[in-house]
Amino acid sequence: MVAGIVRRTVNVAPRAIHHLSCGTLCPRGASLLRAPARLVCHCLLIEGADGLVLVDTGFGSDDVRRPRQLGLVFNAVLGPRLNAPDTAVAQVRALGFDPNDVRHIITTHLDLDHTGGLPDFPDAEVHLIGRELQAAMNPSWRERPRYVSAHWAHGPRWVEHDAGGERWFGFDGVRILPGSDAEILLIPLHGHTHGHTGVAIRRADDWLLHCGDAYFHHGEIATPPSAPRAVAAMAAFDEVDRAARRGNVERLGELAARHSEEIELICSHDACYLDAAR
Numbered sequence: 001m002v003a004g005i006v007r008r009t010v011n012v013a014p015r016a017i018h019h020l021s022c023g024t025l026c027p028r029g030a031s032l033l034r035a036p037a038r039l040v041c042h043c044l045l046i047e048g049a050d051g052l053v054l055v056d057t058g059f060g061s062d063d064v065r066r067p068r069q070l071g072l073v074f075n076a077v078l079g080p081r082l083n084a085p086d087t088a089v090a091q092v093r094a095l096g097f098d099p100n101d102v103r104h105i106i107t108t109h110l111d112l113d114h115t116g117g118l119p120d121f122p123d124a125e126v127h128l129i130g131r132e133l134q135a136a137m138n139p140s141w142r143e144r145p146r147y148v149s150a151h152w153a154h155g156p157r158w159v160e161h162d163a164g165g166e167r168w169f170g171f172d173g174v175r176i177l178p179g180s181d182a183e184i185l186l187i188p189l190h191g192h193t194h195g196h197t198g199v200a201i202r203r204a205d206d207w208l209l210h211c212g213d214a215y216f217h218h219g220e221i222a223t224p225p226s227a228p229r230a231v232a233a234m235a236a237f238d239e240v241d242r243a244a245r246r247g248n249v250e251r252l253g254e255l256a257a258r259h260s261e262e263i264e265l266i267c268s269h270d271a272c273y274l275d276a277a278r
């Protein structure tokens with residue numbers, strides 16, 4: 001750089017985005033219900049010039065050591081397959097990085113299958129919509145089983161963001177990590193949980209939108225929609241706001257149809273996206 005000239009940091013595409021599955025779920029009776037027999041926990045590892053950003057963490061080392069902390073019902077119904085090499089921290093190491101280089105974690109929401117890896121990165125800032133943190137810290141009796149407080153017993157460095165701020169393809173967006181070379185926005189998609197959010201990441205030629213659990217099966221956002229009935233039942237089972245969730249699925253379907261050249265949509269648990277990315 002020429003002395004005296006201050007180079008402005010401009011958001012551009014990150015160097016690389018790695019697609020990780022940090023845990024597998026094998027729901028009981030899935031084949032009888034014609035539902036997917038294998039669900040993944042699709043996380044992203046974003047390489048920025050100033051460190052790594054992890055989107056969701058799936059299951060972590062403590063879950064592998066103490067699967068009981070996930071709860072009897074969860075383990076019986078969703079059949080998690082937990083292995084140490086599948087954890088985000090093991091995959092970060094396998095890619096040749098130091099886990100301490102994960103400076104930021106973005107959580108789509110705080111359900112137990114998205115937060116297990118938080119204790120493996122105790123120094124990272126954890127970004128989320130403020131409403132999600134408030135709901136998880138004061139859950140109703142009905143919502144209590146979806147959270148595992150051991151996942152945040154280490155005292156994460158929460159960074160709460162307010163929903164809204166700017167527009168992104170007709171959705172509200174919250175720009176985060178302004179000092180990073182990765183252009184990343186939270187796209188609030190409430191309904192599955194109170195503060196659930198998607199995460200939009202600019203790539204060289206398009207955007208990748210990780211929709212978390214806003215939908216579960218690619219058929220839900222297809223035109224016309226076509227998803228197994230069991231998927232709809234699963235989505236309805238633990239939603240907190242049916243109208244908001246369904247409205248967001250509809251809007252995501254329109255987004256996918258209108259902007260297929262500009263945006264790739266993925267969700268957390270449909271294995272087809274992970275298989276296609278590898």
Ligand SMILES: [Zn+2]
Nearest residue numbers: 111113213268
């Ligand atoms: Zn989930």
